[in-house]
Amino acid sequence: MVASKGFYCLFLQLLLLSFVFDVANSQGLKVGFYRKTCPNAEAIVKKVVDQAMSVAPSLSGPLLRMHFHDCFVRGCEGSVLLNSSTQQAEKDAFPNLSLRGYQVIDRVKSALEKACPGVVSCSDILALVARDVVVAMKGPSWKVETGRRDGRVSNITEALTNLIPPTANITQLKSGFQQRGLSVKDLVVLSGGHTLGTSHCSSFSSRLYNFTGKGDTDPDLDPKYIAKLKNKCKQGDANSLVEMDPGSFKTFDESYYTLVGKRRGLFVSDAALLDDSETKAYVKLQATTHGSTFFEDFGVSMIKMGRIGVLTGSSGEIRKECALVN
Numbered sequence: 237m238v239a240s241k242g243f244y245c246l247f248l249q250l251l252l253l254s255f256v257f258d259v260a261n262s263q264g265l266k267v268g269f270y271r272k273t274c275p276n277a278e279a280i281v282k283k284v285v286d287q288a289m290s291v292a293p294s295l296s297g298p299l300l301r302m303h304f305h306d307c308f309v310r311g312c313e314g315s316v317l318l319n320s321s322t323q324q325a326e327k328d329a330f331p332n333l334s335l336r337g338y339q340v341i342d343r344v345k346s347a348l349e350k351a352c353p354g355v356v357s358c359s360d361i362l363a364l365v366a367r368d369v370v371v372a373m374k375g376p377s378w379k380v381e382t383g384r385r386d387g388r389v390s391n392i393t394e395a396l397t398n399l400i401p402p403t404a405n406i407t408q409l410k411s412g413f414q415q416r417g418l419s420v421k422d423l424v425v426l427s428g429g430h431t432l433g434t435s436h437c438s439s440f441s442s443r444l445y446n447f448t449g450k451g452d453t454d455p456d457l458d459p460k461y462i463a464k465l466k467n468k469c470k471q472g473d474a475n476s477l478v479e480m481d482p483g484s485f486k487t488f489d490e491s492y493y494t495l496v497g498k499r500r501g502l503f504v505s506d507a508a509l510l511d512d513s514e515t516k517a518y519v520k521l522q523a524t525t526h527g528s529t530f531f532e533d534f535g536v537s538m539i540k541m542g543r544i545g546v547l548t549g550s551s552g553e554i555r556k557e558c559a560l561v562n
């Protein structure tokens with residue numbers, strides 16, 4: 237009885253301490269990292285993003301994707317933003333050639349440098365912008381942990397080997413996520429990011445014209461949808477853009493799961509979510525319950541993704557310009 241009372245007191249004291257001191261998580265990130273050093277940081281990011289979204293909402297997709305591509309190569313440390321110098325950078329790797337919106341990141345950075353020079357990292361900017369574009373497209377909000385610092389290395393080969401291709405099967409997808417500490421649930425939840433944005437025909441045209449090298453189509457893609465897609469992507473057309481979630485590609489909603497459930501997911505990697513019992517059950521659940529838990533789940537998984545391989549404390553640096561090391 238006495239021992240359990242002692243334990244209870246200790247627990248209460250620890251709980252109190254965690255409120256008083258704003259304890260950082262194991263990676264050294266915390267919500268409100270800039271509260272004292274740059275109190276308006278998050279408001280400044282949101283203002284620039286909202287302005288950009290009001291004139292160019294189609295940048296919401298690439299800006300969300302940019303945070304994902306940053307985190308999956310070397311961790312969330314801003315390496316995707318660096319320009320090539322003596323060595324070719326991630327930016328120049330094929331999967332990153334379709335990223336857009338770097339000018340929005342630069343605009344956010346210069347507004348932050350004006351308000352609090354040398355304080356807010358480019359990797360944190362990517363995480364905050366990803367949240368703010370989702371909110372601007374009527375999606376969920378979540379509390380972004382901050383305190384990341386920026387890396388000094390960016391290498392094209394690392395992007396080519398670490399970014400998962402759209403042809404990945406479920407085994408490859410699960411292992412790619414697992415290697416970065418993300419679960420099967422995170423995989424199916426974060427794939428829901430494909431509710432926003434567009435894809436080049438080249439990312440899925442083999443499913444329409446030459447799936448196994450014999451001029452055939454992908455049997456996992458709805459034949460009626462194949463006919464529609466063939467109208468938009470003629471054979472050999474790599475560059476036309478197709479809405480990934482037709483009709484609502486500028487709205488963050490759960491309709492991605494309805495599409496995947498109807499065998500209308502654009503990539504092999506989207507269709508693959510029907511090849512595992514856990515991911516399939518999630519797709520069906522969100523499709524039949526109008527996304528009952530998707531919004532909440534997405535925030536949770538984005539926070540987890542934002543923790544991959546971060547640099548904190550005295551590692552890395554706070555870049556002055558996001559495309560250049562200091």
Ligand code: HEM
Nearest residue numbers: 297298301304334400401402426429433434435436439505
């Ligand atoms: C699971 C593995 C994933 C694969 C294989 C994959 C692959 C792709 C590909 C090939 C494109 C089209 C690029 C183009 O042709 O322009 C794309 C677009 C996109 N992806 Fe993913 N993706 C994955 C996961 C994610 C995640 C985790 C997110 C974010 C949470 C995300 C967000 C997006 C967005 C928003 C777009 C649209 C970009 C735009 O509008 O330009 N993807 N993805």
